[in-house]
Amino acid sequence: MSDVTRATRYGVLAADADHEIEIKRSRFICYLSRVEDESEARDFVGLVRAEHRLARHHCTAFVIGADRMVQRSNDDGEPSGTAGLPMLEALTLFTRPGESAADLSDTIAVVVRYFGGVLLGAGGLVRAYSDAVSQALGVAEFRTRQRMRLLTLPAPHADAGRWENELRAADIEVIGTDYEAADAILRLAVTDEAQEIETVAHRVAALTQGRGTLGDAGVSWVDLTP
Structure with a gap:
């Protein structure tokens, strides 16, 4: 390495x-x-x-x-x-x-x-x-810790669980979901590269039928799910 x-x-x-x-x-x-x-x-x-x-x-x-x-x-x-x-x-x-x-x-x-x-x-x-x-x-036992771009995705409460499951199935790292009064906020972590972020944006657009809007929450170290 x-x-x-x-x-x-x-x-x-x-x-x-x-x-x-x-x-x-x-x-x-x-x-x-x-x-x-x-x-x-x-x-x-x-x-x-x-x-x-x-x-x-x-x-x-x-x-x-x-x-x-x-x-x-x-x-x-x-x-x-x-x-x-x-x-x-x-x-x-x-x-x-x-x-x-x-x-x-x-x-x-x-x-x-x-x-x-x-x-x-x-x-x-x-x-x-x-x-x-x-x-x-x-x-x-070990995990990989990686520098990742953090993204947020607001979701209607009724759709949050399904969106989270489908994102995980697409091998997108979902590090948590915060349930707020108006929406649930899915927190995603992706490799900090423009091409990878664009790929995730396309997946989110298809999943949410264009309703989902990704927010940038900065960069952080993330323990990747095994």
Whole structure:
């Protein structure tokens, strides 16, 4: 995936995930969560620490933003470079099923280690922390987050449900419907390209027999429906 594409489309977690592995009696429990900024990342680390107060290490890594420029990691007492960095590499190199390149972002990984009494050595720690994150990613579910043009479509209350169903059937992203006193307002999200917007306008005109008028509600990031 090119840098240009990454700036308009990237992968995110659909829900939190966790996975545990055991290596030479040490337990490595990886928790994955979606975060929008560094403050949310720190809050999540705090939650995991509170749940696992007796664990020796709570190592972290996260990547944030459409351009994936915000990247942080922390070894939390493990030898330098043996935990946080391998975790971060597991996040940034992960390719979602069906994608051709790594694009995961807005994601934090926290790996909790309960020491089992056997030293793993630097290489063993690198593999353990990397595998903990990679295996957690392997059981996680994902969505695509894309920069989209938002459109509004007023609809008579009696027609709103049918219009929404037919638009979805035509693979147009309907992100919600607001029922107001006079009309229902369908909120649509389409790829922010002139040709795509024109195609949607033609579909709406045919669906509504020329009665529907699309409004421009600006641009926003939208999680696409699977």
